[in-house]
Amino acid sequence: MENTGKFKSGFVTLIGRPNVGKSTLMNHLIGQKIAITSSKPQTTRNRIQTTLTLKEGQIVFLDTPGIHKAKNKLGDYMVHVAERTLNEVDVVCWLVEPTAFIGAGERHIIEQLKKTDTPVILVINKTDTVKKDDILKFIEVYRKEMDFAEIVPVSALKGDNTDALVQCILKYLPYGEPFYDEDTITDQPMRQIAAELIREKALRLLEEEIPHGIAVCVESMKEKGNVCHIDATIICEKESHKGIIIGKGGQMLKKIGSQARADIQDLMEMQVNLQLWVKVKKDWRDSDILMKNFGYNPNDSKR
Numbered sequence: 001m002e003n004t005g006k007f008k009s010g011f012v013t014l015i016g017r018p019n020v021g022k023s024t025l026m027n028h029l030i031g032q033k034i035a036i037t038s039s040k041p042q043t044t045r046n047r048i049q050t051t052l053t054l055k056e057g058q059i060v061f062l063d064t065p066g067i068h069k070a071k072n073k074l075g076d077y078m079v080h081v082a083e084r085t086l087n088e089v090d091v092v093c094w095l096v097e098p099t100a101f102i103g104a105g106e107r108h109i110i111e112q113l114k115k116t117d118t119p120v121i122l123v124i125n126k127t128d129t130v131k132k133d134d135i136l137k138f139i140e141v142y143r144k145e146m147d148f149a150e151i152v153p154v155s156a157l158k159g160d161n162t163d164a165l166v167q168c169i170l171k172y173l174p175y176g177e178p179f180y181d182e183d184t185i186t187d188q189p190m191r192q193i194a195a196e197l198i199r200e201k202a203l204r205l206l207e208e209e210i211p212h213g214i215a216v217c218v219e220s221m222k223e224k225g226n227v228c229h230i231d232a233t234i235i236c237e238k239e240s241h242k243g244i245i246i247g248k249g250g251q252m253l254k255k256i257g258s259q260a261r262a263d264i265q266d267l268m269e270m271q272v273n274l275q276l277w278v279k280v281k282k283d284w285r286d287s288d289i290l291m292k293n294f295g296y297n298p299n300d301s302k303r
Contacts, residue, residue, distance in 0.1 A: 008057035010090035010173035017105045020095045021125045025156035026050060026061050029166065051180045057170050058178040062089065086116045091149075091172045093165075095123045098130045098153070100141045110145055119149035119172045123165060128155040191218045193267065198232055198260040198276070205255055206244065213237040214245070227271045230264070234278045245278050253278065 014022040030050045052059045062085055086092055094113065096106060113120050122142055127135055135153050143151065150168045154161040195216040202214055215235040222229050234256075236242055246253045253276055261274040 007175065008170055008173040009176045009178050011060045011062060012091045012093060012169055013062040013085045013089045014093050014095060015109065016095035020097060021156045022095055025095065025125065028156050028159055028162060053178060053182040057173055059169055060179055086112060086118060089118060090174060091169055092118050092120045093123050094120055095125045098124050098126050098135060098138050100137055102141065102145065114146060121168055122148040122151045124153040125156050127153045127160060128158050190268065191221050194218055194221065194230055194264050195232065197263045198256065201256045201259040202234055202245065205252065227273055228268060229273045231275045234276060235281050236278065237282055239280055242278050242280050
């Protein structure tokens with residue numbers, strides 16, 4: 001791609017409390033399913049890096065775990081990853097719910113944001129769920145809290161005003177060559193994306209039946225001809241959870257596998273043969289070794 005001296009490129013992080021719609025927004029902007037979405041909090045565990053290349057610039061998005069108070073080693077890791085990212089990027093997009101109430105979680109984030117010199121764009125998401133007149137009130141409430149570079153109301157789900165958000169982001173990026181080829185969408189290895197898609201389906205289908213303590217480990221991924229053969233294991237913390245994940249006559253596991261396979265096939269654009277197993281690893285979220293095995297490196301949070 002030729003750089004005329006007017007091309008911009010830089011890194012943007014999406015932060016916010018769990019379940020505010022960060023992954024939904026990024027998937028909408030990129031136009032492909034990269035980050036997993038679920039109605040459960042703390043769905044995103046690693047920074048997911050995706051790229052949006054336009055004629056005027058390239059935005060590299062880091063979708064970080066939600067900033068919250070940690071309850072175990074995994075939670076601690078997620079919080080450190082999110083907070084460290086604030087000083088490593090060119091722009092911070094902070095997503096909030098459309099409300100005039102600023103709770104303790106938001107105040108914790110405001111304290112972190114005040115410590116950084118990075119421009120912060122406040123993104124009021126889920127505008128499709130409230131009256132338009134109320135949005136101005138919400139903007140006013142947040143404006144009194146800190147000096148934002150921009151305040152942009154959007155609906156990630158409907159795609160409302162997301163083009164305006166992209167233009168706002170580009171305004172604050174430095175001029176420079178693109179970091180990635182224009183065809184690059186994500187730096188995540190396909191194996192990791194496959195694991196995340198399986199975990200998303202498990203979280204969605206199991207709903208309230210199982211707590212958040214599941215991980216997915218892709219044991220092998222091999223392409224033979226035009227078919228990709230994937231063996232993966234869903235890790236849970238209790239024997240009782242294992243039974244729920246497998247379901248009566250293996251029906252739940254089949255459902256998880258079938259839905260995950262469809263998404264993986266769409267992304268890989270080839271036929272996928274997916275085999276799933278379930279294993280119990282007690283208290284894996286508090287074990288450095290097991291966390292590392294499942295792709296969450298505790299040392300990353302200490303850098």
